Amino acid sequence: MALQITKPTLLLNEKRALANIDRMVEKATRSGVRFRPHFKTHQSAEIGQWFRDKGVTAITVSSVDMALYFARHEWADITIAIPVNLRQLDAIDYLASRIKLGVVVESVEAVDSLRQQIGSDLQVWLKIDVGYHRTGLLWDDPSSIMQVARSVKSAKKLRVKGLLTHAGHTYGETSAEKIRAIYRQSLERMTIVQYELSQQGYDVQISVGDTPGCSLIENFGEVDEIRPGNFIFYDLSQVWFGSCREEDVALALACPVISKHAARNQIVIYGGAIHLSKESLPANSLTNHQVPIYGGICLMEDGCWSGMFQNSAIINLSQEHGVIDAEEQLFKSVNVGDLVAILPVHSCLTANLMGQYQTLGGKQIDMISRNKFSKESISEFA
Amino acid sequence: MALQITKPTLLLNEKRALANIDRMVEKATRSGVRFRPHFKTHQSAEIGQWFRDKGVTAITVSSVDMALYFARHEWADITIAIPVNLRQLDAIDYLASRIKLGVVVESVEAVDSLRQQIGSDLQVWLKIDVGYHRTGLLWDDPSSIMQVARSVKSAKKLRVKGLLTHAGHTYGETSAEKIRAIYRQSLERMTIVQYELSQQGYDVQISVGDTPGCSLIENFGEVDEIRPGNFIFYDLSQVWFGSCREEDVALALACPVISKHAARNQIVIYGGAIHLSKESLPANSLTNHQVPIYGGICLMEDGCWSGMFQNSAIINLSQEHGVIDAEEQLFKSVNVGDLVAILPVHSCLTANLMGQYQTLGGKQIDMISRNKFSKESISEFA
Numbered sequence: 236m237a238l239q240i241t242k243p244t245l246l247l248n249e250k251r252a253l254a255n256i257d258r259m260v261e262k263a264t265r266s267g268v269r270f271r272p273h274f275k276t277h278q279s280a281e282i283g284q285w286f287r288d289k290g291v292t293a294i295t296v297s298s299v300d301m302a303l304y305f306a307r308h309e310w311a312d313i314t315i316a317i318p319v320n321l322r323q324l325d326a327i328d329y330l331a332s333r334i335k336l337g338v339v340v341e342s343v344e345a346v347d348s349l350r351q352q353i354g355s356d357l358q359v360w361l362k363i364d365v366g367y368h369r370t371g372l373l374w375d376d377p378s379s380i381m382q383v384a385r386s387v388k389s390a391k392k393l394r395v396k397g398l399l400t401h402a403g404h405t406y407g408e409t410s411a412e413k414i415r416a417i418y419r420q421s422l423e424r425m426t427i428v429q430y431e432l433s434q435q436g437y438d439v440q441i442s443v444g445d446t447p448g449c450s451l452i453e454n455f456g457e458v459d460e461i462r463p464g465n466f467i468f469y470d471l472s473q474v475w476f477g478s479c480r481e482e483d484v485a486l487a488l489a490c491p492v493i494s495k496h497a498a499r500n501q502i503v504i505y506g507g508a509i510h511l512s513k514e515s516l517p518a519n520s521l522t523n524h525q526v527p528i529y530g531g532i533c534l535m536e537d538g539c540w541s542g543m544f545q546n547s548a549i550i551n552l553s554q555e556h557g558v559i560d561a562e563e564q565l566f567k568s569v570n571v572g573d574l575v576a577i578l579p580v581h582s583c584l585t586a587n588l589m590g591q592y593q594t595l596g597g598k599q600i601d602m603i604s605r606n607k608f609s610k611e612s613i614s615e616f617a
Numbered sequence: 618m619a620l621q622i623t624k625p626t627l628l629l630n631e632k633r634a635l636a637n638i639d640r641m642v643e644k645a646t647r648s649g650v651r652f653r654p655h656f657k658t659h660q661s662a663e664i665g666q667w668f669r670d671k672g673v674t675a676i677t678v679s680s681v682d683m684a685l686y687f688a689r690h691e692w693a694d695i696t697i698a699i700p701v702n703l704r705q706l707d708a709i710d711y712l713a714s715r716i717k718l719g720v721v722v723e724s725v726e727a728v729d730s731l732r733q734q735i736g737s738d739l740q741v742w743l744k745i746d747v748g749y750h751r752t753g754l755l756w757d758d759p760s761s762i763m764q765v766a767r768s769v770k771s772a773k774k775l776r777v778k779g780l781l782t783h784a785g786h787t788y789g790e791t792s793a794e795k796i797r798a799i800y801r802q803s804l805e806r807m808t809i810v811q812y813e814l815s816q817q818g819y820d821v822q823i824s825v826g827d828t829p830g831c832s833l834i835e836n837f838g839e840v841d842e843i844r845p846g847n848f849i850f851y852d853l854s855q856v857w858f859g860s861c862r863e864e865d866v867a868l869a870l871a872c873p874v875i876s877k878h879a880a881r882n883q884i885v886i887y888g889g890a891i892h893l894s895k896e897s898l899p900a901n902s903l904t905n906h907q908v909p910i911y912g913g914i915c916l917m918e919d920g921c922w923s924g925m926f927q928n929s930a931i932i933n934l935s936q937e938h939g940v941i942d943a944e945e946q947l948f949k950s951v952n953v954g955d956l957v958a959i960l961p962v963h964s965c966l967t968a969n970l971m972g973q974y975q976t977l978g979g980k981q982i983d984m985i986s987r988n989k990f991s992k993e994s995i996s997e998f999a
Binding site for chain 1: 622623624657679680681682699700701702703704705708723724726727730750751752785873875876877878881885887890891894895896897933935936937938940952953954956965966969970971972987
């Protein structure tokens with residue numbers, strides 16, 4: 236193997252990631268919808284370029300810092316898809332003066348703050364709750380929705396661009412039919428809100444987009460844009476939901492084996508919660524384990540990772556150790572000092588922790604700096 | 618408040634951290650044991666200096682990278698307390714040539730690799746499993762222990778320094794009596810192994826040290842050194858175990874409120890899994906919630922955080938959002954745009970994610986760079 240891996244290293248199968256992008260680009264084109272991929276998954280300017288090469292010009296991010304980072308890398312149409320953080324209005328105002336910026340609101344109070352402090356044109360998306368119940372105005376509460384819409388309309392620099400939802404309740408569903416049903420129901424509810432607003436003279440777009448829904452739906456229907464993110468890498472959760480095949484997963488964490496315990500069929504790796512995150516799949520989900528699992532197990536073969544062992548998984552994860560419950564064939568194949576490759580449960584969190592990718596060809600790809608105070612400040616952007 | 622907090626920010630109560638250090642230093646001194654604190658919790662050279670100011674000269678780390686980082690910051694007696702990673706023997710050899718380095722082994726195979734590739738004196742600790750069953754040679758398997766000891770002894774540059782254990786099975790116990798019993802049992806088992814080795818002519822030290830045990834034991838007994846780490850900050854888990862009081866917790870994550878939902882008594886913060894980690898406490902642990910919780914809730918008052926609300930907690934955590942189930946008084950006290958402070962479930966993982974501390978006085982404290990390929994390389998150390 237060409238790669239010199241000495242410690243936990245996040246491997247990126249570029250070919251798979253590009254195929255995942257292609258598939259979603261084609262589907263969006265076929266459905267005639269704008270593709271505004273969520274860049275919180277990869278957080279990388281270089282990977283962003285792969286999307287640009289496919290004609291993508293509009294993106295989604297989940298923080299003002301990420302918007303500043305991608306704006307600095309010449310993205311000029313960005314939606315920050317989290318209810319607006321009123322403590323970062325300076326940076327939002329700065330961004331709005333330079334790029335086409337979209338923000339998400341769900342209260343009159345937030346709109347009031349925007350009205351007072353934003354001096355440039357700003358696109359405002361009303362966050363609609365179609366059933367996930369994390370954030371958003373309830374889809375069946377038209378009077379509250381109308382109140383916020385009116386408040387936006389009355390502000391000189393603000394424009395009601397559309398309705399935005401995240402049907403996060405597809406996560407955890409493992410039937411394609413159920414996931415498609417949630418997608419269709421979300422769309423129906425969004426269309427009702429759109430209609431009600433149109434009756435009051437508002438012309439608003441619809442933006443949707445969770446990875447399970449967008450992966451399992453062939454035609455996106457009457458929406459204006461989709462915003463999936465995770466699909467570029469996928470992960471063990473998405474395999475479990477049925478959003479992708481195991482062969483579509485484009486990230487794996489290569490980890491050195493540091494210990495083996497034959498009496499309990501366990502392999503211990505150098506690779507823990509600070510590399511993979513503590514995201515887990517429930518007991519009896521993808522494997523037969525009676526406890527939550529923290530990753531799937533593959534071997535390294537010819538510079539790539541193998542298929543996953545179906546009866547093995549990480550069953551315990553501390554700061555830097557992972558404990559693998561190993562089936563016989565796996566246990567026998569691996570010695571202390573060897574590498575195994577772990578399919579992450581949640582690739583967004585694993586990528587965020589690792590801060591860097593290594594392609595199977597050995598190339599390093601960087602991403603945004605982590606949560607430091609000054610790194611993504613306005614002054615650096617300017 | 619003097620602090621200008623615009624986004625999730627890891628606050629460090631310096632006074633509490635210093636008091637936590639003092640307490641452990643004093644207890645170690647009183648017990649006549651070496652204090653070799655685990656620096657994986659804070660991962661910061663500047664915070665390391667606080668220990669040095671109290672006379673600490675020996676430390677524990679959990680990776681070769683951390684050893685390189687602290688060696689660069691003039692720590693000259695370091696134990697890497699994880700079974701030795703055979704893929705980093707170059708760096709280990711380099712470190713061993715410059716500082717007093719300790720590594721942990723649990724197999725003859727690992728010792729063979731060390732024998733072949735290490736050219737300087739290296740202290741070898743035999744990892745003993747006293748009941749946690751993560752790694753280590755079983756305490757009641759003297760023949761395997763003796764085999765590894767002999768193998769170390771036969772290698773010119775290696776020296777059997779001692780027996781090292783981590784009684785991680787104190788984690789999750791919530792009775793002080795039970796935790797003390799585990800400590801005493803571990804010690805008894807380690808002493809038996811020490812005796813058996815002494816019969817074969819080995820003079821070995823005993824190293825122990827999980828935070829619950831070290832916090833609840835007043836006299837450490839017949840051990841040579843203790844290695845707790847988490848105690849410098851503590852966290853919600855340790856409050857639950859009973860290792861500390863809530864008033865001892867020295868870290869909190871300040872987060873902007875971005876959404877409120879009166880119908881379900883929920884407050885949504887900008888602050889998620891990439892800030893806090895997905896470590897959770899089980900349902901019905903510290904609060905009355907029927908679901909796992911991801912953090913305790915405080916208000917910001919006079920530049921510090923308040924006492925924790927006893928009937929509120931983070932009940933859902935996605936990449937950048939946290940959902941708080943809020944009792945009435947909390948719900949009423951907080952508006953969109955305000956800050957709340959979250960007591961982390963596991964301070965080590967939260968600190969690792971945030972990468973930087975801000976003291977209540979507004980000072981920034983840095984830590985080691987995250988898991989990048991080249992950052993902590995040998996060449997940088999040299």
